[in-house]
Amino acid sequence: MKIFSAPLQGYTNSAWRHFHAEIFGGVHCYFTPFIRFEKGEVRRRDLNDYISELNTNHTLVPQIIFRDLHEFQNLVTTLRAKGANSIDLNLGCPFPPQVHHGRGSGALINHTLLRDISKSICTDLPDISFSVKMRLGVDSSAQWQGALEILNALPLTHITIHPRTAAQQYKGELHLDQFKSITAVSRHPLLFNGDIRSLDDFHRIADTFPAIHGVMIGRGLLARPSLAHEIAAGHTLSDEELRHKLSLLHRHIFTHHLETKCGESQILSAAKPFWDYLEEFIGHKAFKAIKKATGIDKYTKSFQQRGLWVN
Numbered sequence: 001m002k003i004f005s006a007p008l009q010g011y012t013n014s015a016w017r018h019f020h021a022e023i024f025g026g027v028h029c030y031f032t033p034f035i036r037f038e039k040g041e042v043r044r045r046d047l048n049d050y051i052s053e054l055n056t057n058h059t060l061v062p063q064i065i066f067r068d069l070h071e072f073q074n075l076v077t078t079l080r081a082k083g084a085n086s087i088d089l090n091l092g093c094p095f096p097p098q099v100h101h102g103r104g105s106g107a108l109i110n111h112t113l114l115r116d117i118s119k120s121i122c123t124d125l126p127d128i129s130f131s132v133k134m135r136l137g138v139d140s141s142a143q144w145q146g147a148l149e150i151l152n153a154l155p156l157t158h159i160t161i162h163p164r165t166a167a168q169q170y171k172g173e174l175h176l177d178q179f180k181s182i183t184a185v186s187r188h189p190l191l192f193n194g195d196i197r198s199l200d201d202f203h204r205i206a207d208t209f210p211a212i213h214g215v216m217i218g219r220g221l222l223a224r225p226s227l228a229h230e231i232a233a234g235h236t237l238s239d240e241e242l243r244h245k246l247s248l249l250h251r252h253i254f255t256h257h258l259e260t261k262c263g264e265s266q267i268l269s270a271a272k273p274f275w276d277y278l279e280e281f282i283g284h285k286a287f288k289a290i291k292k293a294t295g296i297d298k299y300t301k302s303f304q305q306r307g308l309w310v311n
């Protein structure tokens, strides 16, 4: 069963993906956070995050979010011109401003759009492989049914399912019963995504759904970057080993920010999210000190003093 790294806007950017693959590994494929169309063009910042990481040793697939055929075609054409031959379609984003504009999970329930896109994929884009990442629906856990009927007719490499509705955001019950129903009717390989934070969580899903193609892990990989490697290896790293590798990962990413960003506040706002999901591992005190540090000097001291730095 393959392990995929989930896209998380603001977290799994090019530096994180690059150094995560180098230091921890275990991931079959990384996805960029969604690339969007804004003010008549593909958002430059999103595109740069993909382009800056093209020469990698790991597999990377750009993900796009769109509300109509025009946005879809522009995004695909731009990415194709940059050399992309696989593209992931975001039909799951629950962020209200995106959903209300018909993007993400808003597009999942727009069957006219799904049919238009299907036609475009089948007739104009035979050279690109597509995959889909979706939720169960916007406000009902059965809304996937109409969409899946359309998606079943498409040549997709896989579908990733996060078995929640958009209304649930990232919390609450995972609808495993609905996921099970999807496994019965999907013609495409499936990835399960949601709340996998440990080896036990992984085994519970793998045992319950042995026929799936793999799992996609998001927050669990930010909280324990070794998790994909641990699943592949079948055992966990010691706390000491994890601390060492985590410090190394942070050092590389922080150095990258120092070299590429201008000004203290830009550097700190790019660097601090690294710790957002690590409170449990590094402890509340260390977490607080790192998060409230003002200025690069204080920030650096805050993790160096706690043994979270390696040369």
Ligand SMILES: Cc1cc2nc3c(=O)[nH]c(=O)nc-3n(C[C@H](O)[C@H](O)[C@H](O)COP(=O)(O)O)c2cc1C
Binding pocket: 006, 007, 008, 009, 010, 032, 033, 034, 063, 090, 092, 093, 133, 162, 170, 193, 194, 195, 196, 216, 217, 218, 219, 220
């Ligand atoms: C802060 C944040 C940003 C996210 N950004 C994206 C995104 O750009 N594209 C996407 O498909 N999903 C995005 N997601 C959803 C995750 O990829 C994933 O589906 C979700 O977190 C559930 O998986 P997990 O429990 O393993 O984290 C985001 C989630 C969070 C919390």
